[in-house]
Amino acid sequence: MDPMDIVGKSKEDASLPKATMTKIIKEMLPPDVRVARDAQDLLIECCVEFINLVSSESNDVCNREEKRTIAPEHVLKALEVLGFGEYIEEVYAAYEQHKHETMDSLKGGKWSNGAEMTEEALLAEQQRMFAEARARMNGGAAVPKQADVDSNVES
Numbered sequence: 001m002d003p004m005d006i007v008g009k010s011k012e013d014a015s016l017p018k019a020t021m022t023k024i025i026k027e028m029l030p031p032d033v034r035v036a037r038d039a040q041d042l043l044i045e046c047c048v049e050f051i052n053l054v055s056s057e058s059n060d061v062c063n064r065e066e067k068r069t070i071a072p073e074h075v076l077k078a079l080e081v082l083g084f085g086e087y088i089e090e091v092y093a094a095y096e097q098h099k100h101e102t103m104d105s106l107k108g109g110k111w112s113n114g115a116e117m118t119e120e121a122l123l124a125e126q127q128r129m130f131a132e133a134r135a136r137m138n139g140g141a142a143v144p145k146q147a148d149v150d151s152n153v154e155s
Contacts, residue, residue: 014052016044054078 021044025035035043055070057078062070072095076088117125 016047057082
C-alpha cells in the first residue's frame with residue numbers, strides 16, 4: 001500500500017475517533033474488564049488497517065467489473081475474497097438495518113417534508129439554512145427564526 005492514504009493524507013493521519021472506538025470496545029466487554037490504553041490504541045489501529053484492506057480489495061473488485069463506484073456488493077465480494085466469508089450474512093444484515101434506519105430517518109426527519117412543501121416554503125427553508133451557515137462562518141451571529149425568514153421571503 002502507498003505511504004499516502006485516501007484523499008492524500010498520510011497513513012499516520014488516517015484514524016478513527018478514539019472516544020467512539022473506546023465506547024465500542026467497552027460495550028463489547030463485560031463491565032469488570034479493563035482495557036489498557038496501549039491495547040485500545042492497538043485495536044483502533046487494527047480497525048483502520050482492516051478498513052484499508054477491505055476498501056482496497058473492494059476497489060479491486062469494482063475495477064475488475066469495470067465500475068467506477070464501489071457498491072455494497074463489491075464490499076461483500078471483497079470480504080469473501082479476503083477470507084471473511086463467514087461474516088457476509090451478518091454484514092449484509094447490518095447493512096440492510098442501516099439502510100432501513102436511514103430511510104426511516106429521511107422519511108420522518110429533517111428532509112421528510114420536502115415533497116409536500118410549496119416552492120415558497122422550500123425557498124424560505126433554503127434561506128434559513130443559508131443564514132445558519134453564514135452565522136456559523138461569522139462566529140455565531142444570531143440566526144433569524146423560521147417566521148422571520150418567511151416574512152422576508154414574502155416581502
